[in-house]
Amino acid sequence: MRDISARELKGHNILAVERFWDNTRWMIEFSVLRPSTAYGSPGEEMRLFLTEDGYQAALQSQQRREIKIKRYARVIEGHRFYRLPRRSKERPADRAREARTECARYRP
Numbered sequence: 001m002r003d004i005s006a007r008e009l010k011g012h013n014i015l016a017v018e019r020f021w022d023n024t025r026w027m028i029e030f031s032v033l034r035p036s037t038a039y040g041s042p043g044e045e046m047r048l049f050l051t052e053d054g055y056q057a058a059l060q061s062q063q064r065r066e067i068k069i070k071r072y073a074r075v076i077e078g079h080r081f082y083r084l085p086r087r088s089k090e091r092p093a094d095r096a097r098e099a100r101t102e103c104a105r106y107r108p
Contacts, residue, residue: 009029009045009046009047010040010044010045010046010047011046011047011048012047012048012049013047014047016049018048018049019049019075019078020077020078021049023051023052024049024050024051024075024078025050025051025052025055025074025075026049026050026051026052026054026055026058026072026073026074026075027047027048027049027050027072027073027075027080028047028048028050028055028058028069028071028072029045029046029047029069029070029071029072030045030046030048030058030062030067030068030069030070031043031044031045031046031067031068031070032044032045032046032066032067033065033066033067033068034065034066036066037061037066037067039061039066039067045070049075
């Protein structure tokens with residue numbers, strides 16, 4: 001199976017006019033899971049540029065398992081800012097520092 005970003009998606013083109021509208025806030029790329037949705041047929045992959053209300057409606061559709069959002073980005077003045085998974089607040093350098101401190105405690 002090819003990556004969702006490697007194929008042409010249905011819905012809005014990446015340079016669609018909707019992307020540059022003043023009230024556009026979100027871009028989502030998703031797969032349609034159920035035939036009863038307004039988004040398309042099952043198995044289709046789509047991209048939409050949405051207002052805040054449209055994004056909330058898409059999130060509700062995902063909760064009802066009608067669609068599965070694969071990627072999403074915040075849109076500001078036509079620029080896309082992709083959301084990344086949250087990282088752990090603890091960094092490897094912090095753990096190494098704690099280990100050195102712990103070892104120093106047991107030195108004679």
